[in-house]
Amino acid sequence: MPSNPLPLNSCRSGGCTLTGALSVTTSVRDSVSVIHGPAGCAHHNFSLLHATGLDNDHVAALNLISSGMQDMEVIFGGEDALGAAIRSAIRQDVSVVYVLSTCIVETIGDDVAAVCGRDWGVPVVRVPTAGFLGGSFQTGVSNALTAIAGTMPGRVLPKDPHIVNIIGEKNLEYEVEENYREVARLLALLGLTINVRFVHCTGINELAGLGEASLNILRDDEMQPVGDLLYRKYRIPSIPSFPVGLSGSLDFLKVTGDLAGIDPAPAISDEKDRQDSLLDGFSGTAGSMLRFSLTAPDLPANRAISEVIARLDLKVGKDGARVPMPPSPPVGTEGVRRMLHRWRRALNAGM
Amino acid sequence: MPECENPLVPCAMTGAVTCLAGFSGITVVIHGSSGCYYYPASLLHAPLAGTFIVEQDIIFGSEDRLLEVVRDLSGSGMRIAVVTSCVPAILGEDIKAILSSYDVILVDSPGFSGSFEAGYKNALSILAPGIDPGTAGVNIDGVSRLDPFCRGNVIELTRLLSAAGVPVATVLCSDELGKLASCSQYTITTDGDLASGIGTNLGGTLGLDGVRQTFRKIGDAFDGSDVAPVLTEIDSEEERLVRACDKFLRRFDPPRAAIFSGSSYASFAAAALKKYLDAEIVCIGNRGEPAGQADFLSVPASGYSDVRDLIRKHSPDLVIGSSFEKSLRGTAAFTGLTPPLKDRVRLFPEPIAGISGTLSFMEDVINACIDRESGR
Numbered sequence: 051m052p053s054n055p056l057p058l059n060s061c062r063s064g065g066c067t068l069t070g071a072l073s074v075t076t077s078v079r080d081s082v083s084v085i086h087g088p089a090g091c092a093h094h095n096f097s098l099l100h101a102t103g104l105d106n107d108h109v110a111a112l113n114l115i116s117s118g119m120q121d122m123e124v125i126f127g128g129e130d131a132l133g134a135a136i137r138s139a140i141r142q143d144v145s146v147v148y149v150l151s152t153c154i155v156e157t158i159g160d161d162v163a164a165v166c167g168r169d170w171g172v173p174v175v176r177v178p179t180a181g182f183l184g185g186s187f188q189t190g191v192s193n194a195l196t197a198i199a200g201t202m203p204g205r206v207l208p209k210d211p212h213i214v215n216i217i218g219e220k221n222l223e224y225e226v227e228e229n230y231r232e233v234a235r236l237l238a239l240l241g242l243t244i245n246v247r248f249v250h251c252t253g254i255n256e257l258a259g260l261g262e263a264s265l266n267i268l269r270d271d272e273m274q275p276v277g278d279l280l281y282r283k284y285r286i287p288s289i290p291s292f293p294v295g296l297s298g299s300l301d302f303l304k305v306t307g308d309l310a311g312i313d314p315a316p317a318i319s320d321e322k323d324r325q326d327s328l329l330d331g332f333s334g335t336a337g338s339m340l341r342f343s344l345t346a347p348d349l350p351a352n353r354a355i356s357e358v359i360a361r362l363d364l365k366v367g368k369d370g371a372r373v374p375m376p377p378s379p380p381v382g383t384e385g386v387r388r389m390l391h392r393w394r395r396a397l398n399a400g401m
Numbered sequence: 402m403p404e405c406e407n408p409l410v411p412c413a414m415t416g417a418v419t420c421l422a423g424f425s426g427i428t429v430v431i432h433g434s435s436g437c438y439y440y441p442a443s444l445l446h447a448p449l450a451g452t453f454i455v456e457q458d459i460i461f462g463s464e465d466r467l468l469e470v471v472r473d474l475s476g477s478g479m480r481i482a483v484v485t486s487c488v489p490a491i492l493g494e495d496i497k498a499i500l501s502s503y504d505v506i507l508v509d510s511p512g513f514s515g516s517f518e519a520g521y522k523n524a525l526s527i528l529a530p531g532i533d534p535g536t537a538g539v540n541i542d543g544v545s546r547l548d549p550f551c552r553g554n555v556i557e558l559t560r561l562l563s564a565a566g567v568p569v570a571t572v573l574c575s576d577e578l579g580k581l582a583s584c585s586q587y588t589i590t591t592d593g594d595l596a597s598g599i600g601t602n603l604g605g606t607l608g609l610d611g612v613r614q615t616f617r618k619i620g621d622a623f624d625g626s627d628v629a630p631v632l633t634e635i636d637s638e639e640e641r642l643v644r645a646c647d648k649f650l651r652r653f654d655p656p657r658a659a660i661f662s663g664s665s666y667a668s669f670a671a672a673a674l675k676k677y678l679d680a681e682i683v684c685i686g687n688r689g690e691p692a693g694q695a696d697f698l699s700v701p702a703s704g705y706s707d708v709r710d711l712i713r714k715h716s717p718d719l720v721i722g723s724s725f726e727k728s729l730r731g732t733a734a735f736t737g738l739t740p741p742l743k744d745r746v747r748l749f750p751e752p753i754a755g756i757s758g759t760l761s762f763m764e765d766v767i768n769a770c771i772d773r774e775s776g777r
Binding site: 062064065066067068069087088089090091092093094096097098100101103104105112113114115116117118119120121123124131134135138152153154157158 | 410440443488491725
């Protein structure tokens with residue numbers, strides 16, 4: 051997305067709560083997401099989610115219904131329109147209906163909770179969203195995951211020590227599947243398999259098994275509140291983030307192995323060999339000068355980048371080739387490999 | 402409006418921003434939340450600004466925030482246009498009075514107030530284009546940055562007008578703001594759904610017949626013009642097109658086509674398919690507002706389920722539309738005509754208007770149909 055040169059207060063550019071929540075609820079199969087607001091808000095999000103699905107080589111079974119508010123509903127209230135939209139959703143014979151609201155609805159004061167609380171015959175789950183009135187994009191993601199978790203039975207299930215859950219994937223991320231596969235590959239080195247992706251193209255029946263895993267892998271530290279909730283609910287400990295960079299991947303193997311009661315040494319040794327081989331493949335870039343800006347050197351992403359620069363003996367200077375920085379930290383060894391291909395492309399092009 | 406499943410049409414705010422962002426010399430400020438900002442910004446790839454209002458602005462008023470943004474932008478030599486989204490539109494603030502110290506174009510265009518086209522035309526009417534009889538050339542109308550063929554259309558029509566010795570006057574809406582006050586008295590149109598009504602309309606530029614008729618009128622209207630090179634090119638290119646289509650029909654049946662677009666583009670596609678491939682137009686799903694008069698019957702298709710139902714009902718073997726239709730086409734061939742076209746990298750400024758536009762469209766159709774028939 052284009053950046054805006056305005057003197058923005060950063061909290062103003064946190065994105066839309068509705069979009070964040072929809073990135074989660076639309077990834078629950080056999081569900082409908084009702085958006086209470088003008089049709090334009092639903093279109094914005096449908097278009098975005100559809101395009102993201104195409105980018106990721108699959109079009110998710112998107113199922114949005116807008117209550118289609120117009121002038122009359124804005125003036126006289128839109129609860130009847132919401133009720134009609136929920137009825138339409140239920141006619142589709144789905145397992146669950148998620149109801150999300152927009153800024154205009156919160157401003158005029160529709161009682162969305164009361165409408166959702168009626169006896170609809172199927173679960174109608176209100177997800178707290180209100181566009182900018184509800185917080186940021188990330189707040190929407192957390193609210194949706196929390197609302198979904200809240201609908202599941204709370205009893206602690208027997209644990210399978212060899213399965214883990216993935217919590218809070220960034221469903222709109224361009225590399226979401228590649229990042230997932232990298233985490234799955236690293237976990238496989240430890241003999242672990244993935245149980246539930248909470249939530250990424252996940253069915254309601256799959257969600258019921260969430261409590262059977264021995265460990266939750268959070269996408270990043272912004273998912274900690276959801277990790278805490280799942281710990282309270284199922285007594286499942288969590289790893290705070292996907293692995294970032296080379297050392298981060300080895301650390302991930304160690305911490306995950308230790309928590310799962312598995313000796314991580316063989317997996318770490320294999321992964322070190324893989325990383326050495328990866329860096330050998332890029333050894334021709336040694337001594338090259340590149341430029342970029344690290345705004346906060348203490349962040350894991352920047353630590354990972356600094357490590358790669360040091361190990362490849364790259365130079366950083368204002369006359370170097372401008373290399374692209376990944377929008378989110380490179381996940382695992384494979385994330386570093388893709389980042390290095392982009393850097394080498396920039397070095398080859400001299401731009 | 403009743404509830405709508407997976408709506409496919411952008412809102413009036415997006416329409417207004419699309420119109421304004423087409424003019425260099427304007428800085429567009431979306432007065433609304435970051436969510437309202439990001440969608441048009443990601444679609445239009447234009448340097449938009451926003452107020453990014455938050456909860457405190459609703460409770461205590463958005464005046465300070467709006468003034469902060471406008472003050473920072475003023476003095477750059479650019480006109481500032483403020484477009485209001487849903488929430489600011491109902492707060493009851495007198496935005497005109499708030500901004501009275503600044504030379505600002507104010508467009509009240511909340512998303513709930515109507516369609517994309519309505520918002521686009523409303524914004525253009527507020528810009529108040531003027532005609533200057535002394536301005537040479539012809540205006541190009543119906544150009545929208547949302548249209549994937551926007552750049553290609555302008556390049557193609559500029560090429561054809563140049564071949565005819567007629568300069569381009571003002572491009573609505575993709576030009577310098579200053580040229581809006583002195584439009585030519587003559588206009589030709591690309592997407593008729595977005596026609597401004599400025600000047601005498603010499604005709605459309607979709608389809609070879611349309612280009613031919615329009616350039617004949619241009620020849621009549623402009624002393625000193627020479628449209629013969631354009632008419633000659635149409636004849637020779639049409640001959641090539643007919644040969645290619647005829648060759649297709651020697652092996653394959655004509656396509657049964659379902660078309661999903663605005664009235665103007667849909668009518669063009671239907672007429673071209675009928676004329677050159679003897680296609681059966683099994684349905685036209687109209688994305689926008691229905692045209693007053695059309696050669697082909699159409700039904701509204703502004704939601705994903707409308708499209709799905711029409712495709713299921715008619716089982717076309719060729720679907721023309723956007724990425725939405727592409728994902729619902731099943732085994733049918735597909736050709737892109739309607740925004741958004743998101744699933745393919747698009748770098749070349751392909752037109753849909755003019756001679757090259759028809760050739761490009763029909764080339765895509767024939768190749769898509771051959772690939773389908775041959776199982777490629």
